[in-house]
Amino acid sequence: MKSTDFIVIRSDLQQCKVIETQLPDAAALPPDALLLKVTRFALTANNITYAVIGEQLKYWQLFLAPQGYGIIPVWGFGEVIASKHPNVAVGETLFGYFPMATHLVIEAADVSKRGLRDAAAHRQEVSPVYNNYARVSGDPTYAGRRGDERALMVPLFMLSFLVDDFLAENEFCGARSVILSSASSKTAFGLAHLLHKRQDTGQGIRVVGLTSKGNVDFVTSLGCYDEVVTYDRVTAMPATEPVAYVDMAGNSALRETLHRHFGAQMKYSGRIGLTHRASEPDEAVLPGAKPVWFFAPDQIRKRAKEWGPGGIEQRFGAAWAGLAPHLPEWLEVVEHRGHEAVRAAYLDTLNGRVPPDQGLILSLAE
Structure with a gap:
């Protein structure tokens, strides 16, 4: 099986292309590894910021690409299509930080009822928030349009x-x-x-x-x-x-x-x-x-110490509950699928051509 990856030249973000990379067979996955199909992801100007400061803040290390190229991180959803972890089932949906790609292999660690962490060595130099994945199967607040709004707005x-x-x-x-x-x-x-x-x-x-x-x-x-x-x-x-x-x-x-x-x-x-x-x-x-x-x-580290376990999540959840009712009025979700559509959407985002009332939800799958 192969993954389709959307890559950019780190020193010239206008230059981008799609490549295919080989994925391990499901049977050859190492212990605790998961193979995810990236089903959809949000693309906003924030992702351009990730690319601009990718060297400084190690964002390029999250998802490996050929020398001189990078894969821009995005927030979105992945479906587990193969699992070597005893507590993560095939068919589960995860929400978190994904590559602009069709697939991702992660090393599942710290698996709990609510989420898990990718323990891949090359991902450990960034803030832990970028390596955490929420287990959202069956959660209506992550389904359909509400899920799209979360992918676009929550980060x-x-x-x-x-x-x-x-x-x-x-x-x-x-x-x-x-x-x-x-x-x-x-x-x-x-x-x-x-x-x-x-x-x-x-x-x-x-x-x-x-x-x-x-x-x-x-x-x-x-x-x-x-x-x-x-x-x-x-x-x-x-x-x-x-x-x-x-x-x-x-x-x-x-x-x-x-x-x-x-x-x-x-x-x-x-x-x-x-x-x-x-x-x-x-x-x-x-x-x-x-x-x-x-x-x-x-600020997250500071407040995590001061507010204790769940303090940030509780306060943020209350804040989100106040914002979410406005989003259908403020934001039109626009979906695009396929290599060319993703490329066009990326270049529009990079060059400031996306109307402010639009939110892009993309998939590289044709």
Whole structure:
């Protein structure tokens, strides 16, 4: 049996192709190994960020590819089609981090009723969250459209949840407004939703979304931004009150403009994403708070210790329950199957051509 793998040149993400790799026979799988068929996966701008920082954060090591190439990690679903683990049955569905491919072999470890971990040696240098798989067979919240929405939004909304938690824990660094770039992105509007809900609890933080002219109507329609500002109007914002900036795009020129405009009133400047890919390696020292990377696994480790077993899951579950009812209105799930359709969807995502109200669910199987 062979797997179809979608690979990209690490140094030039525009260059991509499909290759076939040989899979082990089911009978030849080592003890505790599982052979999974990747049934469907989500593709968002977040996956482009994984590729852009793949070298730095070891994402390219998760799924092995020929020299100079990489397989971009995606969140999705896999069906167990062969199992050498006594407690994992053929036919089970797993949700987690998959390659853009048709198949994956994992070394099942720490198998529990709720999930398991891939213990493959080459995957152990990344945060454990990327090696965990949820066992979701028969769970209606992972089935059909609800499952698609989870694949598209849960990894991004977890990031939204952690940024919201970090900002609130630090009392927004003294800011009265939080400014989000790429306001139409899924991570941004998930964060805006959480920040906006804080107004109901008396935390009067304003939420300002920065977006392109073409996305103003969509961002405004979400109802979770107090103000929507186009990029060409950012210097028209009043610079008299303290602000926190959450940079979803990684645009160096925009970040510099905002810092110089707000000066000492820029109380926090957090870098979340790199979808714009216009960051300069040697950026000038800017007025206001020093731009820092927000690394989600650090916040996860901190809260796991403070909140104890299940604490993060319980709080995130409550947050997700507040977001999920909005998703059918905010997000149109669009499915594509086959090599050429996946290639086109990938290039559209890479080059910013996917409308913000669309969520792509893909499969390499024809």
